Amino acid sequence: MTITESDAAATTTAPSVTTAVQPQGLYELITTGDHTTLGRLYVLASAVFILGAGVFGVLSGAEKLDTTSIDLFGGVTSAWQTFAAYRIGLLLCGVLPLFIGLATAVVPLQVGSPAIAFPRAAAAAFWVWLLGVGLLIGGFAADGGLGEAPGLTAGTHQDGVALTLLAIGVLVVALLLAAVCVATTVLTLRAPGLTLRRVPVFSWSMLVASSVWFLTLPVLLGRILLAYVDYTHAQTLYGAENALYNQIRWSFGQPMVYAYAIPALGIVSEIIPVAARARQRSYDVVLGAIALFGLLSVGSFASAPNVQDKFVFLAVGYAIALPVLALFGAWADTLRQGKPASSGPLGALGLALLGALVLFGGVLAGVMYVFVPFDLRNTSAVDGQMAMVLLASATVGFAGVVYWSSKLTGRAVPEGLARLAVLPLVGGAFLAGLGDFAAGFYDQPAGLVTSAVKDGAEIMNAIGLVGYGLFALGALVAVGAVVRTFLPSGSYAPANPWQGHTLEWASSSPPPVGNFRGPLPVVRSERPLLDAAENGGAV
Template sequence: MSATGAGVGDLRLLDEVWGPRPGFIGWLGQCNHKAVGRRFIFTAFAFLLIGGAMALVMRSQLAFPDGDVVGPQVFNQLFTMHGTIMMFLFVVPMLEGFTIYVAPLALGARDMPMPRLNAFGYWVYLLGGGLLLSSFAVGAVPDSGWFAYVPLTGPDFAPGVNLDFWLLGVTMLEVSGIVAAIEIVTLVARFRAPGMSIVRMPIFVWASFVASVMILFAFPPLVAGTILLELDRKVGTVFYDAAAGGDPLLWQHLFWWFGHPEVYIQLLPALGIAAAIVVAGAGRRMAARTLVIASLVGIGILSFGLWVHHMYATGIPLLASSLFTAASFMIAIPSGVIVMSFIATMWWGRLRFTASMLYVVAFVFVFVAGGITGVMVAMVPFDWQAHDTYFIVAHFHYVLVGGSLFPILGGLHHWMPKLTGRMLDERLGRWAFALNFVGFNLAFFPQHALGLFGMPRRVWTYEAGLGWDGLNLASSVGSWVMGLGMLLFTVNLLLAHRPGGARAPADPWGADTLEWATASPAPNYNFAGVPQVASPEPMWDGVSSAGAGDAAPAGAAAEGAGADGGDADGDDAASWRSRLDRPTSRVRQAVATTGLDARPDHIVTLPGHSLWPLWAAVSLAVVMVGVLFDAVGLGVVGLVGLIASVAAWLWPGVE
């Protein structure tokens, strides 16, 4: 990868043009993908710590028989909020944060295509999370489980506003997810560096792209479901009321229509993170790269055909159960292909066992174990036995911690230099990894046995002498060890950012993708020119270039599949490249490319600062609060604010 030839003055101007406005208002109005991505990542990390602390309280309660750390009501609230926080406030937003920060860099772009929409997504996420957590402040914490099954959550069995907090908060989080998905799909379709044809995209971006398309198809039905439930609760419709012709099972169908793809929405980008770490750590191209990408797409499609396997115990007809069993088995195939490719890449590469790589190795072990128990619960007779027992708790924690949390922690090690310009300490990182890995397995492996011994999930305590005592204590000790590991990880994070700490180099891992072609942390403008990509590993191929300061190498032009060819070639190409490299006006400009072969198509002027997304998000939150407390006036004020904010946001020339 050759470097840009832009001058110091050009770089200073670029930095000013793409930088934030000064002061607090400037900070609030930032729309750039790096600011928004970092906000998503660190907010989600804070939610992880909150959700993790709740888990520790629950395990402390269950460490011994007849525990009295918390009462049953608080226990219900804890497991509900733990699940809700981890599913809605941690994993998906964290992965979106990684995508929003890293993907434009890895694609050679200067920003997301719709920066204000990006900022809106973050504010809605923050306010939605705040709405959910504010239920603690008013003493009305949701307490019916993270999947809010009807009729327990209907107006008859869940009076008060506890569930309304859940429904309205989750609706806001879903809106945030949909907004981010729209943004990411458009990014992939339009903002790739010239030459980065669709097959040359990094695997991480492929995975995020597939997950984003899945979000567009999976999240809206849940929004429909939550609105119907909220209408049942607030205005008295009877969609889920069996006595009036409704059906409680309708909720389960709508919820799992979203819920099962959601598992893979949480898995796929994490697989992409693991792939990035494996390739960088092994120093070679991903084995069977094309097959891995095909498997990601395959998982994305198949994941929509599995939702009923969460409902085997509801009396589903045998034929339907058989079909969903087959589909559940099928998804093990592409998952297996991906894991095998990871192993092959590690086998054939020269591995460096960094902390991030250790998390990926752990991912392989833990995720495969979770996958195997997944195949077990895909079988109807076994599922009927294990349903709602601790076996299921163990299974999905193996899948989600192995498949999402470990790659995320590895990803934080891997991309922290690019995020903040600091390296996490490797020694502390390995200690934290060891505590997390040992603690996790000690916490959750015994739960398989607990489930098979008949311990139901969501019980707040148990009697002595049922054969559960020792396993529960072991599980609780494991959770405390893992808590210690997460504490150490957090300390590492804080120490790395202490004043005067060492700065990270641009490419500390010798990695293959474009984000490593620029400084750490990435400068405001990302790249001082338009990169020219000639292969899936532009940092290794020796012919790709980092900016228009260089003439595209002959090899790049030949391999670039017309990346810079056609009518945008020659003097014209030099002209627009020069404009982006050496801006003469203070506007943020970026090049948009065509969908498949990434040919330069047009120059886009992007907005740089706007408070309208914040006002729109605040207005939406006001609407939700109005609905929550039956304050019609407040709801109308919020609605008017929302319309006004969006109108001002979309008005040409308004920032």
């Protein structure tokens, strides 16, 4: 039985979406609504910003080598701004746009759509995001950032701080707009027969992630708005210069930090079956586990004060490990059934699988964080957990770039470069998180450290610094690999270099205008191309 047979009942009209053209010059590049081009731009820019955030992480980590004084920077304000730049940059300029970029490029292909929903809105989202990045850099460059560290005396950074707050708001709005386009594509522009239960896991994870972001990031936007208005007027409470970080602190802690990692689970679930050359086992369990992970990561309630003692906070901290365990079970079963070939996406598999392990380490760190006897509240353990989750997410994001590079630019990332990046990225993400997390057991406070801590914490900080250094090195390799695929040299990759299972691999590399040549078939399973291959190509 074929899975792509013609279905008379499906014979209807095409959806009314705009199919953009490939840009040929600067003007066309700026005005294009082509999802592949926008995805490329997101991926390139966010990869560079992840590298930049890694460098800020190194600087911030180096400052913690001696906790008794500020050595590396001119003063505590500069050290604080570096710390803030690392966090905000990694999240809003790096990890989230990397996932959004991959989704913008890949999701329409995966669901068999000729274009992304609202292509002009998608284009506007990218350029507004880039504007936000520019404003953010300007805010920090103007001695602004997030003012002063909590507990310190307010300084005089009026314009720079206001600009930084404005930039964060702009970044959040742009990312939400981009997420609307992606989620709407998954919900409304699927190919005939591609029900939600058959949607490729990455598209599903982006649908879940976008839905969670719609429920959480607007709360962050509201707090930023409140802080901005207060900061530019009376600075009574929320806008006091040394209280600004407290308005957004919750968005870097659990459970909110998991919301940013949802697409990573989808990417791993895409790569493993293809690398293993096997059908994904327990497909429904995978979809359900990602949905449950998303549900548990709705962390906007954590913006309320004193929430860490509440039952729901503790329960979510423990429960979030369950869907991750279920996913690892399904992945392990798939790998056990399969036979990975040397011609498969082994570099991407290494990045994805080991990155997922570090992500699981971050989840376990979260479980330990809420375990009351460990008493890790307000210690650097929360920083370590955030680093582990976000850096692991970035690593898996790079795995996605390697895996789908032929669809992004037409040229595959050299397998050697991908494999070269595995150890520094994965090891760096793990050590960076481990250092800060373990230092929490020595009562090292979260954020900036300006006073002596217990013996042993500085050794953990040194481990963290090595981790940040390794991660920055890995990010450099990854950026090099991404840039290389953008260079107009060498031939295009074949349409389906990894023998992929889902619809994006039915398109050429790079995809043509409209993504697919001719009308799409009716999809009968979640693995249409694998089914076709198993039927001897007779479809």
